[in-house]
Amino acid sequence: MDYQLELIVLPVEDVDRAREFYRRIGFREDADYVGDDDFRMVQFTPPGSACSIAFGTGISAAEPGSVENLHLVVEDVVVARDELLRRGVEVSEIFHDEDGVFHHAGGERRVPGLYPGRASYGSFASFRDPDGNEFLLQEVTERYPGR
Template sequence: MDMGLEVVVVPVSDVDRAKHFYQALGWRLDADFPGPDGFRVVQLTPPGSAASIIFGDGVSDGVSDAAPGAVRGLHLVVADVEAARAELLARGAAVSEVFHDAGGVFHRAGTTGRVTGPDPARRSYASFASFADPDGNEWILQEITTRLPGR
């Protein structure tokens, strides 16, 4: 049975600030639905993605107990990490320098083992950059030019 990742809940403290941030990055606004008792759901989709994010008033309480800014390591796959970084910088995001892992396998949590610059061999899956939304939810850009078999 096929299963596709559809939505990731991102906990935020200020819905309008988060909505503005993600729209400024060029993400498509799919929905902004008010509900009863102040409930509100906002859904946005990164360019080219089949999966979306949602956040809102009452969303974190009803769906997840995560505190605003608690999400780490959400990966956005890009064909050219340096071009993607430049675009995000131009759109106002604070993006890290491009990096690769000292061990050459996969990046680690936080900044441990980060070596500035893309992977020296420019292997797929091995070059990264990171940024965060206003609450500190962390996103990782991962350069993939050739997918592993079966992907």
């Protein structure tokens, strides 16, 4: 049995503001459904992704901006960061973790710059949507076996 992650719900306060943000950064708008009783579901898909995000009213009880560490895997973190900056997004400087395995929570043990030798899975940059939901760009140039 395959279990394919295809949708992540993001809690947002202002649906139209979030919709404009995700349009601006180049995500594809898949749906904007308005139902009865103050229900609305908006869905976007990042370029090249099999997993989408959704947000709206009446679809999540989570606190707006409470999602952390959603990874957007990119082939070149420098190019991806520059593209987001051109689109008006505030993006962190590129960093890697001092342990070199994965990033620690809350920015602890972050070392400025690309991972030494630019090894796959090691370099990151982060940004937040207008509500504070956090995304990490992660550079992956060569996948681990079976991935």
